Amino acid sequence: MPISSHAFGAIEASAYAPEIFAQGLPGSLRQASKDEAEPIVAEGSAPLLALEDIGLSFGGVVALADVDLSVRAGEIRAIIGPNGAGKSSLINVISGVYRADRGHVQLDGARYAQVPTQQLARLGVARTFQNLALFKGLNVLDNVASGLAYRTRSNFAGQILGIGRSRREQQEQRGRADQILEFLHLTDVRERLAGTLPYGLQKRVEMARALVAEPRLLLLDEPMAGMTASEKSEMAGYVRAARDRFATTVVLIEHDVGVVMGLSDRIAVLDYGRKIADGTPDEVRNDQRVIDAYLGVASDNEDGAGI
Numbered sequence: 403m404p405i406s407s408h409a410f411g412a413i414e415a416s417a418y419a420p421e422i423f424a425q426g427l428p429g430s431l432r433q434a435s436k437d438e439a440e441p442i443v444a445e446g447s448a449p450l451l452a453l454e455d456i457g458l459s460f461g462g463v464v465a466l467a468d469v470d471l472s473v474r475a476g477e478i479r480a481i482i483g484p485n486g487a488g489k490s491s492l493i494n495v496i497s498g499v500y501r502a503d504r505g506h507v508q509l510d511g512a513r514y515a516q517v518p519t520q521q522l523a524r525l526g527v528a529r530t531f532q533n534l535a536l537f538k539g540l541n542v543l544d545n546v547a548s549g550l551a552y553r554t555r556s557n558f559a560g561q562i563l564g565i566g567r568s569r570r571e572q573q574e575q576r577g578r579a580d581q582i583l584e585f586l587h588l589t590d591v592r593e594r595l596a597g598t599l600p601y602g603l604q605k606r607v608e609m610a611r612a613l614v615a616e617p618r619l620l621l622l623d624e625p626m627a628g629m630t631a632s633e634k635s636e637m638a639g640y641v642r643a644a645r646d647r648f649a650t651t652v653v654l655i656e657h658d659v660g661v662v663m664g665l666s667d668r669i670a671v672l673d674y675g676r677k678i679a680d681g682t683p684d685e686v687r688n689d690q691r692v693i694d695a696y697l698g699v700a701s702d703n704e705d706g707a708g709i
């Protein structure tokens with residue numbers, strides 16, 4: 403069974419305030435609060451992603467059992483559950499890092515026993531990782547531009563010499579990266595080495611790198627882990643803005659139930675590898691099985707945000 407390995411961030415809190423986000427977004431990108439907003443996801447629209455009867459075990463450990471999941475185009479879909487519930491395994495199955503023992507992944511109409519992870523970007527899928535996976539010795543701009551490397555058509559010699567098509571491609575990719583940096587309010591740090599940034603900003607740079615190719619499906623593995631409450635709400639704003647600006651469908655794992663409830667259109671709840679609930683935030687909040695599964699872990703939640 404393939405195992406993902408990613409590296410590994412220095413940790414420091416960011417001091418960025420959430421108001422910066424609300425004030426700074428261009429008018430067309432600013433989004434009303436979720437309660438005020440018109441529904442963006444039409445009921446009954448075709449799923450962009452569907453998991454069918456997924457099963458996955460590691461030796462005797464059942465990570466996922468009989469999991470179905472449907473994700474409509476344009477929605478923000480959260481996966482929550484206690485530690486070890488199978489959330490990361492599910493994201494790894496969706497992104498082809500893991501091959502499920504049984505079941506299929508349907509992506510945009512195509513059905514896979516294992517999603518071809520090398521082709522992910524070409525399939526319009528981008529992801530971030532639970533642990534930061536930036537190039538710490540590269541500056542922010544080049545980190546973000548690397549999210550477009552899969553489109554590069556010039557040959558190796560051209561890239562080394564920086565000639566012809568290579569230089570043009572590099573300029574185009576950096577130009578595109580600059581637009582995303584502006585969108586996520588990272589322009590001020592574009593020249594900084596990624597590894598020297600505060601943790602919260604590194605998480606945002608990682609999201610920028612995933613977004614630069616304007617993926618149809620964005621997988622975020624704990625995008626707010628280790629953040630303060632204000633950083634989390636700022637990040638939630640960026641996730642929503644990204645969905646609205648690029649019509650990107652978002653699947654995210656997040657431990658802070660309070661943040662998830664305010665951000666998501668629908669939430670699936672895993673427990674011991676099984677999906678025990680699936681629905682709108684209100685439906686999930688009032689589901690007795692969810693309340694039972696979370697009893698005893700509410701105090702683990704940094705913000706004390708219960709369901």
Ligand SMILES: Nc1ncnc2c1ncn2[C@@H]1O[C@H](COP(=O)(O)OP(=O)(O)OP(=O)(O)O)[C@@H](O)[C@H]1O
Pocket residue numbers: 404405406460463464465483484485486487488489490491492
């Ligand atoms: N590569 C692996 N090798 C062995 N066991 C694994 C592997 N990946 C996951 N598991 C096991 O599968 C189960 C589900 O793990 P997973 O990481 O998917 O849960 P999770 O809900 O993401 O947990 P957390 O919230 O702690 O990140 C756990 O029992 C875990 O130990």
